[in-house]
Amino acid sequence: MVRITGKRISESTIHRLSLYYRLLKVLQDEGYETVSSKDLADREKLTPAQVRKDLSFFGQFGTRGLGYPVTELRQQIAEIIGINKKWNVALVGIGNVGSALVSYKEFQKQGFHIKLIFDNDQRKIGSFHKGIEVHDVVNLRQMLNKYNIEIVIVAVPGAAAQGVVNEVVAAGVNAILSFAPTNLRVPSHVTLRSENMAIEMEHLTFHLTNENLYYTA
Amino acid sequence: MVRITGKRISESTIHRLSLYYRLLKVLQDEGYETVSSKDLADREKLTPAQVRKDLSFFGQFGTRGLGYPVTELRQQIAEIIGINKKWNVALVGIGNVGSALVSYKEFQKQGFHIKLIFDNDQRKIGSFHKGIEVHDVVNLRQMLNKYNIEIVIVAVPGAAAQGVVNEVVAAGVNAILSFAPTNLRVPSHVTLRSENMAIEMEHLTFHLTNENLYYTA
DNA sequence: GCATGTGAATTCATTCACAGCT
C-alpha cells in the first residue's frame, strides 16, 4: 500500500490502472476522443464510481459534462504507473519460463528491456537468447550493479529462488517478479510480486469443486 | 465469490488456502506434527486470526490448546480446494508460454493432466510435445467434449483469445486459465483467471515510481 | 496454560448521491 498526498492506494487500484491503460489503447484505436467513466466501467465490468475514484487519487483528468480525453488520460496513466520510461530488467534462469519471457514481444514494446540473462548451467552460460548473452549467476550481484538493473525477474527452481532473491536485494534492486513456486522473503522496501500457475489452477478447481454448493440465501 | 453453508468465501481466502497447502508440505517435511495458527501466520506474514478465520469457513480442524494436525489439515485443504483428484486439462496454443506449461513438472504432480494440445499452425499440428499430440484448433469444441476436459488453458495471441474462449464455453467447460493479454468475456457460470506478466511488471514500476512519495502521516 | 473458534469491532474498499463545472 502506497500513500500519495495522504491517500491510500491499494494494489487493486494499481491493477485497475493497468486495465484502464490497455482499454484506452483500444478506445484510441476505435477512434474515440473522449470517454466517460461509465464507458470505461462497462467494458471492464466495474462501476463508474470505481473508475472515477481510482483516477481521483492521482488528480483531475476529466471534464464535467464531457468525460476524459482518451489519448491524454492514457498518457497520464502511463506516467502514474511509471511506464512512460524504459526500465532495465535482468532475467535469472533461462529455462522454459525464462525463454518464454525473452520471446514475449509485449515486453519490449512496453519499455521493459531485458539487458542481462543469468543461469547456473554451464551448458547455457555463454549462449545467446534473442541476442542477449547468458551470464554465470555467480556474477549476479556485481553485474546488476554495473548495468543499473532496476527490476529482476526470477525464473529459477523453487529451491534456488531465495538465494537468488537475497543476492538481488543485496545488489540494491528494489523490484522483483518471481515465477518460483515458493514463499520468498524480502525486506519491506523491496516490492515482490509472485506468479504461480499452480495457484491459479487451484482457484479454478476450488470453484469447480464448490460451485454446486452455491447459495443465494 | 462462493457461499458455503451461508458463509462468503472470498478469492483472497481461496488464495491463502493454496498458500497454507504449500506451507503445510514444508512443515510436514520439517517433521512437525502439529502447528498453531500463529506458526502458520508468521511464515506467511499474516495474522493468526486470519488463518483461523480462513479455516473456520470450512469446518473445525484444530484442537484447542494444541493447534492443527499438519498432515491431516493438509489433506483437508486439498479436499476443499479440489486437488485431491485428477483433472483433465487441455492447452490451446503451443507457443512459448504453452511449451513452458507442458514442461512444468509441478503440474503433473498436482494432478493436472494435460490431455490435449491445440494450435492453428499447420506446422505444429501433428507434432508431439512431451508425448502429447498437437491437434487442429478447428476440432476444439468436439474434442473437449469427447475427452471430458474440465479445465482449459488459453495461451494464444490476444486477437485469437476471445474466439477460443467462446468455443471452450460452448463445449461446456467451466474453468479457464488465460495467458492472453486481453480482456475476455465469459458467462457468469464460468470461472476465468487471467495471468498477465506485463500487468505484474506494472505493479513493480508503479512502486518504483511512487515509493519516493511514501507518507507515514 | 495454551490455542482454537467466533461474534463484535475495526479497518479497508466500493458504491451512493449530489454539488459543481461545462
Added chain:
DNA sequence: AGCTGTGAATGAATTCACATGC
C-alpha cells in the same frame, strides 16, 4: 443536460478479544 469529483454511506475483509475446550 451530462458527467466529473468527492465526502458520506455502505459493504467486505481483517483483526480483536474472549469464551470454550483440551
